Amino acid sequence: MTGLTKSYGPVRAVDDLELQITAGEMVAILGPNGAGKSTITELITGLVRPDAGSVRIFGGDPSPAVAAGRVGAMLQGGALLYDASIRDVLRLVHGLHAHPLPMGEIIELADLSGFLSTKTDKLSGGQAQRLRFALAIMADPDLLILDEPTVAMDVELRRAFWASMRTLSDGGRTVLFATHYLQEADQIADRIVVLDRGRIVADGTSAEIKSRVAGKMIMVAEDGLRAEELASLPAVTSVDRRSRRVALHTTDSDLTLRALVARFPAAHDIGIVSADLEEAFLALTHHDQVSQEAR
Numbered sequence: 001m002t003g004l005t006k007s008y009g010p011v012r013a014v015d016d017l018e019l020q021i022t023a024g025e026m027v028a029i030l031g032p033n034g035a036g037k038s039t040i041t042e043l044i045t046g047l048v049r050p051d052a053g054s055v056r057i058f059g060g061d062p063s064p065a066v067a068a069g070r071v072g073a074m075l076q077g078g079a080l081l082y083d084a085s086i087r088d089v090l091r092l093v094h095g096l097h098a099h100p101l102p103m104g105e106i107i108e109l110a111d112l113s114g115f116l117s118t119k120t121d122k123l124s125g126g127q128a129q130r131l132r133f134a135l136a137i138m139a140d141p142d143l144l145i146l147d148e149p150t151v152a153m154d155v156e157l158r159r160a161f162w163a164s165m166r167t168l169s170d171g172g173r174t175v176l177f178a179t180h181y182l183q184e185a186d187q188i189a190d191r192i193v194v195l196d197r198g199r200i201v202a203d204g205t206s207a208e209i210k211s212r213v214a215g216k217m218i219m220v221a222e223d224g225l226r227a228e229e230l231a232s233l234p235a236v237t238s239v240d241r242r243s244r245r246v247a248l249h250t251t252d253s254d255l256t257l258r259a260l261v262a263r264f265p266a267a268h269d270i271g272i273v274s275a276d277l278e279e280a281f282l283a284l285t286h287h288d289q290v291s292q293e294a295r
């Protein structure tokens, strides 16, 4: 993806995006609501045309790759054939592909064997997602695009789903998935791309992202402390408020702590914690907002 841009009215859903994905990678696109995750999946699958820039898949445009079955997609709320059983839907779509995966393998990977006779309008949210997944992998694609695939799944289903995905990825396929679940991205993806307002704000392994942002956080009671003063302490990268405490993200907790105590002798209830992926994510995607608040 090069210089990829897509606007809806005044909103830049995707803003001059540069992203290269290597064959065989499992990449998570992580971002808050409205970050542009779904728009990226729609641009990659050719459902939406960019205003500027381009997407190249296997060296060409998305549409021929999708038509040839080299790209499988599971997008949000994809419609399912009405008044048909899962078995009917699978058979029908299976027959449309030139070189589909064997039906037994699809049913096993999508864990559908328990309710093949169930009609599509009687499926739970998690079951419908599994059927969408089965349809996405049916053509035996080299690239799988998944937009929040586990959204309606409980913990157990989610675990089974990611185990199947791992099997597919280990077989050499490239997987790109959008998610809200930090834990999922942390546990499953080889690489995490953090998106905020259509732009990439971080790109790396989860360990790299955690270390790129403040490695530590200093918590201190709010009592009369002003955010803009705290933001100017050495090594502080961002400041945010949590009920009656303030969290200072810092790249050097010793340095920040010494300056904090020197400048604010009355500071109390001080604690230092290591930032986890969630903290890293919040610091990355709320950074501008917090700095603006602090001004």
Ligand SMILES: Nc1ncnc2c1ncn2[C@@H]1O[C@H](COP(=O)(O)OP(=O)(O)OP(=O)(O)O)[C@@H](O)[C@H]1O
Residues within 6 Å of the ligand: 008, 011, 012, 013, 031, 032, 033, 034, 035, 036, 037, 038, 039, 040
């Ligand atoms: N068809 C559309 N018409 C108008 N605005 C749109 C359209 N699709 C997306 N947008 C806007 O573009 C921005 C990015 O939306 P997008 O759905 O890509 O984000 P997202 O990261 O997938 O969000 P979510 O996590 O809520 O699904 C949002 O501000 C959204 O309102």
